[in-house]
Each structure stands twice: as structure tokens, then as C-alpha cells.
Amino acid sequence: MSQQLVIDAHRFVRESRNLEGSLELLELPRLHDLVTQVAGKVQYRLKGVSGERGQPRLHLEVSGVLPLICQRCLATVEEELEIDSLLELVPEGSEPTQEELEDDSLDFLPVAGALDVRALIEDEILLALPVAPRHEACGLPSDTEAGERPHPFAALAGLKGKLN
Numbered sequence: 332m333s334q335q336l337v338i339d340a341h342r343f344v345r346e347s348r349n350l351e352g353s354l355e356l357l358e359l360p361r362l363h364d365l366v367t368q369v370a371g372k373v374q375y376r377l378k379g380v381s382g383e384r385g386q387p388r389l390h391l392e393v394s395g396v397l398p399l400i401c402q403r404c405l406a407t408v409e410e411e412l413e414i415d416s417l418l419e420l421v422p423e424g425s426e427p428t429q430e431e432l433e434d435d436s437l438d439f440l441p442v443a444g445a446l447d448v449r450a451l452i453e454d455e456i457l458l459a460l461p462v463a464p465r466h467e468a469c470g471l472p473s474d475t476e477a478g479e480r481p482h483p484f485a486a487l488a489g490l491k492g493k494l495n
């Protein structure tokens with residue numbers, strides 16, 4: 332079911348192509364450790380565009396909702412993805428100049444020719460996610476006290492008691 336999404340990046344830009352679709356979370360294995368369940372999907376749109384001096388660029392948009400793990404209560408905290416990235420294609424192994432590094436409006440993507448779009452989307456999602464996702468207020472009454480943490484196995488221990 333997992334389709335290969337490999338494009339010739341430079342040709343894609345030259346021909347001003349457009350690629351749209353969706354990816355199941357199942358197809359993005361590097362995100363699996365970060366979510367409470369491998370369910371749902373993300374939408375993406377990739378466009379080949381040129382910079383003001385003809386620089387080859389890719390415009391990538393990704394949206395969707397990921398069920399991330401709250402670092403405080405370990406329950407699901409839904410993270411809404413809204414990625415809008417401009418990526419300039421540069422030869423592999425090239426070093427961007429200082430001026431280019433200071434330009435926050437775009438990122439550099441070293442690519443020789445073939446580009447795995449699925450892996451690119453996965454990279455961009457990983458970059459966009461919060462380092463420590465958490466609810467603004469976890470749904471547990473005890474959590475209003477600063478520094479108080481519910482024990483992650485407390486619920487499990489309660490369950491075990493019922494089974495005995």
C-alpha cells in the first residue's frame with residue numbers, strides 16, 4: 332500500500348510540477364515513537380517554483396493532526412501541523428554562504444537528482460514538531476499543582492488490583 336514517491340527534483344522544478352496527496356501515519360515510520368496511536372494521515376502539496384534569480388526551489392505544504400504523547404501525563408495531545416516550507420535545491424556537499432544561512436525565508440536541500448518525497452515530508456514534520464509536547468492543562472485535577480506528576484503506572488496498578 333505504501334507507494335514510492337520519488338521525483339527527479341530538478342526536472343520537477345523545471346516543469347513547474349505540482350504533486351498533491353496524503354500519507355498515512357503508517358507510512359511515516361520515524362514518527363511512530365512520538366504518537367500514541369499510528370492512525371490518521373497528513374495532506375501534502377509540493378510545487379516546483381523558481382527564485383527571483385531562477386534558483387530551483389520546492390514549496391512544500393503539509394497539514395494534518397498528529398496524536399502526540401503529552402510529556403506530562405502521557406495521554407494524547409493533538410498537534411495541528413501547518414508546514415509551509417520553501418526549500419532551495421543545492422548540489423550535494425555544497426556549503427551555503429553566510430548570507431544564505433541568514434535568510435530565514437528558506438532552507439537548503441542538498442539533492443543530487445532523485446528525491447524521496449515521503450522522506451522529505453517526514454523530515455519536515457520532525458523539524459516542525461515541538462520538542463516536548465504537552466497539554467496546556469492536562470485533564471487531571473491533581474495536575475493543577477505545580478510539580479505534581481501523576482504516576483504513569485497508577486492506572487495500571489488500579490487495574491491489576493481489580494483482576495486479582
Ligand SMILES: [Zn+2]
Pocket residue numbers: 401402403404405406408465466468469470
Ligand atoms: Zn497532558
